[in-house]
Amino acid sequence: MNKQFASVYFKEFKSYFRTQTAYFIMAVYMIISMIGTFYSGYFFFLNNSDFVSFFSFQPQILAILIPAVTMRLWADERKSGTLEYILTQPVNYAILVLGKYCAAVSFCLILLTFTFPLWIYTNFLTTVDNMNVFSGYMGCFLTAAAFCAFGCVISAFCSNAVIAYLIAVLVSWGFMATNFNFIISFVAEVSRLPMSGEGQSFNYMAHFQNFISGQIGIDNIIYFAGLIALTLWFNVFVIEYKRS
Amino acid sequence: MKNNKFYVLILFMAMLLLSFVCLNLGSSLFWGNNKADFTSDGRYTLSEASEEIIQDIKEPIFIKIYMSSSLSEEYPQYADYARFVLRFLNKYQKASAGKISLEIKNPEPYSAIEKEAQAAGIKPILDGNGQINLYFGAEISNDAGDKYTIPNFVSERRSSLEKDISRIIYRINNPQRQKIGLVYENLPITDKSYGTRKTSDWAFVKLLSNNYNLVEMSSRTPQIPLDINVLVIVNPQKPSDVFTYALDQFVLRGGSILMFLDPYSEKEGQLKGTANISEPEIDTLLQNWGISYGKNRLAGDVDLSEMTLIGDKNTQLKNYYLWMNISKDFLNKDNPITEGLSKLSLKTAGILTPIPYEDVEITPLITTSPKGGSVEAHIAKFSDKTNVLTLYNQDNVQHTLALQVTGKFSSVFNNNILENTPYAEKMLPYIAFSAHPSTIVVVADTDMLADENWADTEQSENNEYYGIVPQNDNGNFILRAVDYLTGNKTLLKLYDKKSLVSENGIGEHIYGKIFARYAQEYNQTQQDLTTTEKQLDLLSRNIEAVGQGVSMKALEYQEKLRQEVNQKQNKIKELDYKIKKEQEENINKIILMNTIVFPLLLILAILLFRLFFSRIQQRKISELVNER
Numbered sequence A: 001m002n003k004q005f006a007s008v009y010f011k012e013f014k015s016y017f018r019t020q021t022a023y024f025i026m027a028v029y030m031i032i033s034m035i036g037t038f039y040s041g042y043f044f045f046l047n048n049s050d051f052v053s054f055f056s057f058q059p060q061i062l063a064i065l066i067p068a069v070t071m072r073l074w075a076d077e078r079k080s081g082t083l084e085y086i087l088t089q090p091v092n093y094a095i096l097v098l099g100k101y102c103a104a105v106s107f108c109l110i111l112l113t114f115t116f117p118l119w120i121y122t123n124f125l126t127t128v129d130n131m132n133v134f135s136g137y138m139g140c141f142l143t144a145a146a147f148c149a150f151g152c153v154i155s156a157f158c159s160n161a162v163i164a165y166l167i168a169v170l171v172s173w174g175f176m177a178t179n180f181n182f183i184i185s186f187v188a189e190v191s192r193l194p195m196s197g198e199g200q201s202f203n204y205m206a207h208f209q210n211f212i213s214g215q216i217g218i219d220n221i222i223y224f225a226g227l228i229a230l231t232l233w234f235n236v237f238v239i240e241y242k243r244s
Numbered sequence B: 001m002k003n004n005k006f007y008v009l010i011l012f013m014a015m016l017l018l019s020f021v022c023l024n025l026g027s028s029l030f031w032g033n034n035k036a037d038f039t040s041d042g043r044y045t046l047s048e049a050s051e052e053i054i055q056d057i058k059e060p061i062f063i064k065i066y067m068s069s070s071l072s073e074e075y076p077q078y079a080d081y082a083r084f085v086l087r088f089l090n091k092y093q094k095a096s097a098g099k100i101s102l103e104i105k106n107p108e109p110y111s112a113i114e115k116e117a118q119a120a121g122i123k124p125i126l127d128g129n130g131q132i133n134l135y136f137g138a139e140i141s142n143d144a145g146d147k148y149t150i151p152n153f154v155s156e157r158r159s160s161l162e163k164d165i166s167r168i169i170y171r172i173n174n175p176q177r178q179k180i181g182l183v184y185e186n187l188p189i190t191d192k193s194y195g196t197r198k199t200s201d202w203a204f205v206k207l208l209s210n211n212y213n214l215v216e217m218s219s220r221t222p223q224i225p226l227d228i229n230v231l232v233i234v235n236p237q238k239p240s241d242v243f244t245y246a247l248d249q250f251v252l253r254g255g256s257i258l259m260f261l262d263p264y265s266e267k268e269g270q271l272k273g274t275a276n277i278s279e280p281e282i283d284t285l286l287q288n289w290g291i292s293y294g295k296n297r298l299a300g301d302v303d304l305s306e307m308t309l310i311g312d313k314n315t316q317l318k319n320y321y322l323w324m325n326i327s328k329d330f331l332n333k334d335n336p337i338t339e340g341l342s343k344l345s346l347k348t349a350g351i352l353t354p355i356p357y358e359d360v361e362i363t364p365l366i367t368t369s370p371k372g373g374s375v376e377a378h379i380a381k382f383s384d385k386t387n388v389l390t391l392y393n394q395d396n397v398q399h400t401l402a403l404q405v406t407g408k409f410s411s412v413f414n415n416n417i418l419e420n421t422p423y424a425e426k427m428l429p430y431i432a433f434s435a436h437p438s439t440i441v442v443v444a445d446t447d448m449l450a451d452e453n454w455a456d457t458e459q460s461e462n463n464e465y466y467g468i469v470p471q472n473d474n475g476n477f478i479l480r481a482v483d484y485l486t487g488n489k490t491l492l493k494l495y496d497k498k499s500l501v502s503e504n505g506i507g508e509h510i511y512g513k514i515f516a517r518y519a520q521e522y523n524q525t526q527q528d529l530t531t532t533e534k535q536l537d538l539l540s541r542n543i544e545a546v547g548q549g550v551s552m553k554a555l556e557y558q559e560k561l562r563q564e565v566n567q568k569q570n571k572i573k574e575l576d577y578k579i580k581k582e583q584e585e586n587i588n589k590i591i592l593m594n595t596i597v598f599p600l601l602l603i604l605a606i607l608l609f610r611l612f613f614s615r616i617q618q619r620k621i622s623e624l625v626n627e628r
Helices: A003-018 A021-040 A058-070 A072-080 A082-088 A093-113 A116-125 A130-157 A161-177 A181-191 A204-212 A218-243 B002-031 B048-055 B076-095 B112-120 B155-173 B203-211 B241-252 B266-272 B283-288 B377-382 B385-391 B422-426 B474-486 B506-549 B552-627
Strands: A215-217 B035-037 B061-067 B100-105 B136-142 B147-150 B179-184 B192-194 B197-199 B213-216 B230-234 B256-260 B291-301 B305-310 B316-327 B343-347 B350-354 B360-367 B372-376 B400-407 B438-443
Touching (some): A003 A021, A003 A093, A021 A093, A021 B552, A058 A093, A058 A130, A058 A161, A058 A204, A072 A082, A072 A093, A072 A130, A072 A161, A082 A218, A093 A218, A116 B506, A116 B552, A130 A161, A130 A204, A161 A204, A204 A218, B048 B076, B061 B076, B061 B112, B076 B100, B076 B136, B076 B155, B100 B112, B112 B136, B147 B155, B179 B203, B203 B213, B256 B474, B283 B291, B291 B377, B291 B400, B291 B438, B316 B506, B372 B385, B377 B385
Parallel strands (some): B061 B100, B179 B213, B256 B438
Antiparallel strands (some): A215 B035, B192 B197, B291 B316, B291 B350, B291 B372, B305 B316, B400 B438
């Protein structure tokens, strides 16, 4: 592992657990997730072989909580004045961004593993399609990863963590809920390509639904991977912009 | 300068957005249709037969789904199933390369789309308040005007969804429906009025008429029409010579027969009384086709038997050997009719024995296990179940319950039976030997056809065929046998999907587990209650008939019975309450464990982990300080 990357990554990752924020986020995530699953998701009413009661509300929950994980990434550095110091160090900005981003994603992974006991427990209650559930968790992980990328960029723009949080929640929610089919309609009209089947390619929910239904395609992976990669690239660009 | 940098930032963002759009357009155009099925039961993967049917589509097919937007809010279980149906139909659309178009319509109350849905035959489901009509059905049609409607998608038919859709597409592709004849006596299997009593079609008749042009035929007909290739005969009595001749000639001309015989039809006994049950006498024809049928004995099986309450006074849940749930191990896996089936339910079935003939191939389709046994048919008819079990003979023979005969036969008649009558001229000429090989499938049970033995028809009132929820493979066996005999090879490759998803919610699973602990007590009380209620009813009617001259003793006994009924009703209520309370406690426990206990334990584990590492770090630092 690149030494620079490792030092940034471990520093950021450890910092989550140095304060109470991490434990608070974990507790809130668990409570909201379980209430969503058991009550709004009709956990006991449905068969849940695909764990749908749990996955149905994950995007909304993650859109609220992930910004809390990422809000401090750059904003705190700017507030405390350490950003200027870091940026003058002989370190590649891409590695810097990646290290911070991976630390946030690792924290999200731990968040998700907190719900594994319910998955295991459900196996004792009914027949669970574990392959499908695994695919659903992949969808949740990629969602969390995408929201982390948004959070990173927004944190780089802001010097106040609370503002970074609020904007990130707004962006994540907007991204999750907006129907981007108008892009498809526009492209189809201009190019006259038969694109009716691809109408869902920009809608986040359509891609996420593919994961929770166990129908993963290369297009779904490319959607998330592309989104994350481009957002992080933008993050690097923003850091360079801020430095200058 | 700063402004310029800002523009560069905006430009860069726009370029990134553009590249994201292009990347996604490209990926969905190239790979959008290819999905890996990450489900253990492959529930979204189309079978080879469906793919074949889709490839054969000649004219574009239009699938219009009528789905109310508020359906999911009103009925959460539909939300899950609706997602599944839409996703699955989407698979058909993608596999068809443009030959199938899918349209989803939302029939808002009192809208033009609602009227369109009603005109298409989509049946409404009332919302929770019973005021607004909700819809979840489909119309599948083509330009030629062939049209099929699924009035409601019934979630319990989840495993049959692919079969249903593929069969509809197949029928739209092949609009000429094959004719099959139906001959029956003694059992009211079709929609008829008997005086004031009205019967509706049995589920298996709905199943056949949904797929074929089913023609009812008289059991006195001297000739089976030439356009009928397959005859389904249910419980034939002693057929007239004329009809025997008709069957004989039908088979010799290459016609196929699916015949259900029964030495003891319990269903007929229920309807007419056991003393009036008829016995089929069709031995001459059967023997001519290579089948010996023992009408005096019934088959049984200890291993495959079904449990039921047995005994008059001390009722107990016991295995009744004559009611058999035949598992896939005893269904011929190599025969297209029984291949892929997993469970058949037969009750008081007869025993078939093959008679080997040259040029005739006999294949057993359904058998008992090697631990088969038998009992005299009259014992089962006229004694109670306890007695049947006592007199049951465990002969450890694997009895054949259904078989298939294929080959060429000779006639049991020497000439046209109506020769020298004016009818003879209108009839087809007599033939003495088979012109073509024919196939005859004989099943030694008619009870397997009765709805209660294979289908839940609660939802089929408004939804004739697509509301039938199969409980076992009896219906599939009948349909597959007819598909096989009519030569529909593609349809034979369509099976129900083995789905992991059961329609019972987790709460019901928990209830079931708790109920199992109380089942014996609950069933016993229920049985006692029924008996006491019957006694009370009888006594009350007697008292009413006697009038004022009724004895004090009788009144006291009536009161005692009333009290007993009350006590038992209370006990059942108490048991119900206990089970529900335990279920609620279990649910609360699960919520508490997952919301509080597990997360706390995990956070505690992380804290301990952190403490452990900080101790190690502190130790290392103090060691370093000490060294210096």
